[in-house]
Amino acid sequence: MSSYSSELLRLLDARGYIHQVTDAQGLDSLASSQIVPGYIGFDATAPSLHVGNLVPIMMLRRLQQAGHKPIVVMGGGTTKIGDPSGKDESRKLLTDADIESNIASIRRIFEHFLTFGDGPTDAIMVDNSDWLDALEFIPFLREVGPHFTINRMLTFDSVRLRLDREQPLTFLEFNYMILQAYDFLELSRRAGCRLQMGGSDQWGNIVNGMELSRRIDGAQLFGLTTPLITTADGGKMGKTAAGAVWLNPDQLSPYDYWQFWRNTHDSDVGRFLRLFTDLPLDEIERLETLDGSGINEAKKILADEATALAHGAAAAGEASETARRTFEEGASGESLPTLRVGGEIGLVDALVGLGLVASKKEARRLIEQGGAKVDGATVQDDRAIAISGEVRVSAGKKKHGIILPAGGEGNQP
Numbered sequence: 001m002s003s004y005s006s007e008l009l010r011l012l013d014a015r016g017y018i019h020q021v022t023d024a025q026g027l028d029s030l031a032s033s034q035i036v037p038g039y040i041g042f043d044a045t046a047p048s049l050h051v052g053n054l055v056p057i058m059m060l061r062r063l064q065q066a067g068h069k070p071i072v073v074m075g076g077g078t079t080k081i082g083d084p085s086g087k088d089e090s091r092k093l094l095t096d097a098d099i100e101s102n103i104a105s106i107r108r109i110f111e112h113f114l115t116f117g118d119g120p121t122d123a124i125m126v127d128n129s130d131w132l133d134a135l136e137f138i139p140f141l142r143e144v145g146p147h148f149t150i151n152r153m154l155t156f157d158s159v160r161l162r163l164d165r166e167q168p169l170t171f172l173e174f175n176y177m178i179l180q181a182y183d184f185l186e187l188s189r190r191a192g193c194r195l196q197m198g199g200s201d202q203w204g205n206i207v208n209g210m211e212l213s214r215r216i217d218g219a220q221l222f223g224l225t226t227p228l229i230t231t232a233d234g235g236k237m238g239k240t241a242a243g244a245v246w247l248n249p250d251q252l253s254p255y256d257y258w259q260f261w262r263n264t265h266d267s268d269v270g271r272f273l274r275l276f277t278d279l280p281l282d283e284i285e286r287l288e289t290l291d292g293s294g295i296n297e298a299k300k301i302l303a304d305e306a307t308a309l310a311h312g313a314a315a316a317g318e319a320s321e322t323a324r325r326t327f328e329e330g331a332s333g334e335s336l337p338t339l340r341v342g343g344e345i346g347l348v349d350a351l352v353g354l355g356l357v358a359s360k361k362e363a364r365r366l367i368e369q370g371g372a373k374v375d376g377a378t379v380q381d382d383r384a385i386a387i388s389g390e391v392r393v394s395a396g397k398k399k400h401g402i403i404l405p406a407g408g409e410g411n412q413p
Helices: 007-014 024-033 051-065 096-113 137-147 157-164 176-191 200-217 254-262 266-276 281-287 293-311 313-328 347-353 360-368
Strands: 037-042 069-074 124-127 195-199 222-226 338-341 344-346 372-374 384-386 391-395 399-405
Touching (some): 007 024, 024 222, 051 096, 051 195, 051 222, 069 096, 069 176, 096 293, 137 176, 137 200, 157 200, 176 200, 195 200, 254 293, 254 313, 293 313, 338 344
Parallel strands (some): 195 222, 338 399
Antiparallel strands (some): 344 384, 372 391, 391 399
16 A cells, blocks of 8 residues: 555556655645646657657646646757757757747647646646746856856766766756756746656756755755656667657557557556556556466557557547457558559568668568568568559568558658
């Protein structure tokens, strides 16, 4: 049994989100007595977030489910600098127009997970460029600079790891942790924010913001981090051979998203059901005890539930039905990745063009090992495929795509 009294910390604890809390007793008491506004920041470096961002998104959802107020902070200001955490090199600097476009695209993702509005527990989205862009350099240095020492900043992982590898860390990036700390101070003032959450790599940045707010305003703020989420094989969550698993359907189809969850390792199913779905805990406990064909049913439920959250129930149902017809009946489905080709195409180019493999080298290896099929027949050479009608190409047992004759909408190789 959890020792927490607040619904918020009981919920986060039971579903496996808690790694560190700055003052667990104090936060538990606060969450038991009032609505707690809490925030997580997201930089707008791409038009979509990916599955690696899904734990913080779900934490904001849990915050709202427990009767508190989620604040989504888009890093319109901090994206102009780039977070050095976990990065071996400086990020490419984006234009203001690129950042604005990315924020507009990312907002659509959050609308699936959170209820936005003007109510006390409705989510809000803010952009830290609203206050960071207005800062004047000398006054900012005089107000905030004395509260940070270079000695301490050099101990943070985001700085130390880059220096240990003898890779350059620009003065621009070095300021990122100060600006993130300042975000917490501003959100405390503007929105009464009392809690910042994030991944375990953000612990130092969160504590910085709490200390800055305490020293300048005397505010009592709290921080909570999640454990690093890795897969059973030790890989980073959301990273696949084909690249990032995007949350925006423009960058990854709901079918491919469904397939990502369906391919979850057996030993990850229970943990992922807790983190990434709203299924009741007693149902999850039942599902994670299944084995054999039963665990495959549990994976389909995980895929259905996770896809419904990100893309809606209709898209999840369509993806599930496409998979059923494709794998159980051998039929093709409209939601499979497609490629339109005039005349013919080599099998290597077909596998890469459909996104079934990440590179031509991987495609050739797959073919040599007998893992490539054309219309259900194993093909072990890079032969040309004549495209006069629909052709189904498979990479292993779980990845399939359709090649169609040119003349309609579709990707060109």
